[in-house]
Amino acid sequence: MNLQHYFANLGSEFSSKTQIQPLHQQRLVEFNPSLATFLSIDIKSPPTxxxxxxxxxxxxxxxxxxAGHQFGGxxxxLGDGRGVLLGEVRGQDGLLYDLHMKGAGPTPYSRRGDGRAVLRSCIREYLASEAMHALSVPSSRALALYDSREAVYRExxxxxxMLLRTAQGHIRFGHFEYFFYQGKQAELxxxxxxxxxxxxxxxxxTESPLESMLMEVVxxxxxxxxxxxSVGFQHGVMNTDNFSFSGETIDYGPYGFMEDYEPNWVCNHSDHEGRYAFSRQPGVGLWNLNCLMRCFxxxxxxxxxxxxxxxxxxxLQTHYDxxxxxxxGLNSVQQVDELLPSLLTLLATEKMDYSVFFRLLSHFEQGDFALLLDEVVDREALSTWLERYERVRIENELxxxxxSAAMLAVNPKFILRNYLAHDAILAxxxxxxxxxxxxxxxxTHPFDEHPESDLLAQRAPEWGKSLEVSCSS
Structure with a gap:
């Protein structure tokens, strides 16, 4: 493993030296072979x-x-209270990737915490980051999972x-806020x-490198x-210290993948005011970018x-459309504008499962409404929408x-439902x-049928819909 230390070369103003503090009777229980190969890491070699x-x-x-704005304050x-950046490795694409261990023990930034992570949160992050990668959402990724016999006290x-994770960068909006508000211009x-x-x-x-870089960050x-x-993902804690300067999803805590479509859904039960509700995420992204821009x-x-x-x-709007x-399965933004708002209203009214609906829509055949109508109470309203949708589809040349094949390649059969993660954690x-x-x-192959795993594509049972996740996750 060719480990580099570019960030470490910035000096002591940017970090504190720390080491992984192994857990009691620690075991490597899972690793990501395809990611390890991409990073040229032989995770089984004794030195590595x-x-x-x-x-x-x-x-x-x-x-x-x-530093960081946390729930507006x-x-x-702040700092890596339970994380250690081991260094950087170069991937097969020629880019550098951080190796970052979560739950590695106390650091100077632990704020009286134990610096540890629990198996529950590590499994949730492993599953979520790999699911997001498979859905083509920029994300940190999981390389290795370690369990132990050491007790960590939460509730x-x-x-x-411990979870070994990778990302193109762990530099956050909060890094720039720290040096700006500390008045450390040279470090900034x-x-x-x-x-x-x-x-x-x-x-x-370019003519103005900083301006060009900030435009690309935005x-x-x-x-x-x-x-x-588009995939129905809610981050849960969109603080500026959880926003990556390289544009990746990082810091999976109380996240959630939407099941019943609710625009104002809040997955984080610690977010009592709904600051980071699903429908507010685009606005919070802009608010965070405003905080970042002040630093320049x-x-x-x-x-x-x-x-x-x-x-x-x-x-955002262009990419979302x-x-x-x-x-x-449409071929113009005008068709999206015509059909999507009324569809989302229907989904919200019916509390229809977001991913299930789009997967069923991928199987929609001309003149056959039954498969979708069986999913709703107000069959007339959905039938009216499907008639409009069918007319638009008929106009398309393909x-x-x-x-349908193209839709099945972007509408997953499998998403990370909270109850599935819960069951996997308990086991x-x-x-x-x-x-x-x-x-x-x-x-990691969410668009494939996997008939042997059909149970994992089912909607959550009622008990599974009431499971809570919070910042302790």
């Missing part, structure tokens, strides 16, 4: 295994310091665990140069959130920063079979990882 488990020291491993200093004692400039070199090198060849963030909305008020004029931010909404056009806590692996298999 010792480094990644914390048995051998990584001299330049560290925990990052940053500013915290001047009750739980099994301690240093961080800007670092991001230009490692994340946005193409911008170095657009990546807009596209990421458009994808969240000494580098660019106000009009320049406003112009950069004004790219957000059209980029394109995604929904594919989900619905054969219905081609349209793993008993030492049985088979349900976790079965679930992981369909989530």
């Amino acid at each position: 295994k010792r480094l990644l488990s914390g048995e051998d020291l990584v001299p330049s491993s560290l925990s990052m310091v940053y 500013f915290s001047a200093q 009750t004692p739980e099994a301690g665990a 400039d240093q961080l800007i140069d670092y991001c230009l070199e490692h994340y946005y090198p193409d911008c170095l060849h 657009k990546r963030t807009a596209r990421m959130i458009a994808k969240w909305q 008020s000494k580098h660019l004029e106000r009009d320049q920063l406003i112009a950069i931010l004004q790219c957000y909404e059209p980029e 394109a995604l929904m056009m594919k989900k619905m 054969a219905w079979s081609q349209i 793993a806590e008993r030492g049985d990882y088979l349900p976790f692996r079965r679930l992981l298999n369909v989530l």
